[in-house]
Every structure is written in C-alpha cells, then in structure tokens.
Amino acid sequence: MIKREREEGQKQEALLSERTMAVPQRLGPRPRTTPRTPHLQQDQHGAPEMSAMLAERVFALPDIEEGQSTISDPRSRAFWLKRSVPAGPPNAFLGRREIGHFHPWDGSMHVMLPPDVARQAVASGWAEVHPVAAAGMAPENLVMVYSPRDEQEVNVLFALLQAAYRYAGGRLPEHTEKPIPGEKK
Numbered sequence: 001m002i003k004r005e006r007e008e009g010q011k012q013e014a015l016l017s018e019r020t021m022a023v024p025q026r027l028g029p030r031p032r033t034t035p036r037t038p039h040l041q042q043d044q045h046g047a048p049e050m051s052a053m054l055a056e057r058v059f060a061l062p063d064i065e066e067g068q069s070t071i072s073d074p075r076s077r078a079f080w081l082k083r084s085v086p087a088g089p090p091n092a093f094l095g096r097r098e099i100g101h102f103h104p105w106d107g108s109m110h111v112m113l114p115p116d117v118a119r120q121a122v123a124s125g126w127a128e129v130h131p132v133a134a135a136g137m138a139p140e141n142l143v144m145v146y147s148p149r150d151e152q153e154v155n156v157l158f159a160l161l162q163a164a165y166r167y168a169g170g171r172l173p174e175h176t177e178k179p180i181p182g183e184k185k
Helices: 002-018 048-059 115-123 151-168
Strands: 064-067 077-081 098-102 109-112 127-129 142-145
Touching: 048 064, 048 077, 048 098, 048 151, 077 151, 098 151, 109 151, 115 127, 115 142, 115 151, 142 151
Parallel strands: none
Antiparallel strands: 064 077, 077 098, 098 109, 109 142, 127 142
C-alpha cells in the first residue's frame, strides 16, 4: 500500500512539472506577520465574506473533507484529502492527510503548496514561508497564504489551493476541470 501511494505521489509530481503556473503579482506591500509561532497575519485582513467564499470553494472540491487540524488551533478549518484517494508525496501534507487550514481570526491559511508553486507564491507576494519551515524544521513548501482582500484575490488564492489539492492527490473531474488563471499546459 505504501509503495502504491509513493508511486501515485511520483505521478502527481510528474503531472505538476508538466503544468506550470504563472502566479500574478499581488498588489501592495505584504501584510505584517508574527515572526514565530503562533504565525499570525497582523494587518490587511480581507472581509470575512472573502475568506468564507474561498473556504466554500475549497470544501466543494471532490475528494476534500473538512476536519480538525493536526497542528493548528481547534477553531481553524482544516481541509483534508479523503482516505479513499491515493496520497501524493509526504510534503503535500501538514500531518496525516491535512493539506492546509483556514484561520478564522485573520483570514490567512497555512498550506502545503507544491514546492515550485510555493516559491512563486512567495516571490509574487501572496505567501510567506512559515517560520518553522524557515528554521528547517518543516518542508520549505509550508507557507502562510495571506487573507484575500477582494474577489479577484479569492480567484488567485483558489488557484493556488487547487495546485495544493492536485499535489496532494486530488483530481478534478474531467468535465468540470477549468484551467487555472495564468496556468500554462
């Protein structure tokens, strides 16, 4: 079973290397954040409706279920890859099958993005490396994605979270899969 999951993870990595994602530049300066855990976004919070819209879209993805986070405050909303789906590589998960979680107090998220997408999201101003990852105690693709400030930002962040979902092993149905804005095939 572990071998099959590892092989499926390698297939996922190959799929993502074939499809690159052009992440647009986020407007304005980065939000202020705490330099250690708990890792919090201190300003530039979007309206709660924007975070709720993003969470609704993520929890509607096939193969995703909501659960309690393995590492965050119990009030956070974690999104998990269902056990019935073969898992991607180990660095696609925060713990067990948790891909990421939403913080209700500031609208930010901690998520395991694919490594190349994580680097692009950080370089484009949408995310920052988690302090634990920066210290070398977690994979470098563990990032905080900032709170969406408007509907356009919801769309960009949903594209990032879809990349994390695919990296973890999730599949979008063929008939409903739409290209991610800025994604090249």
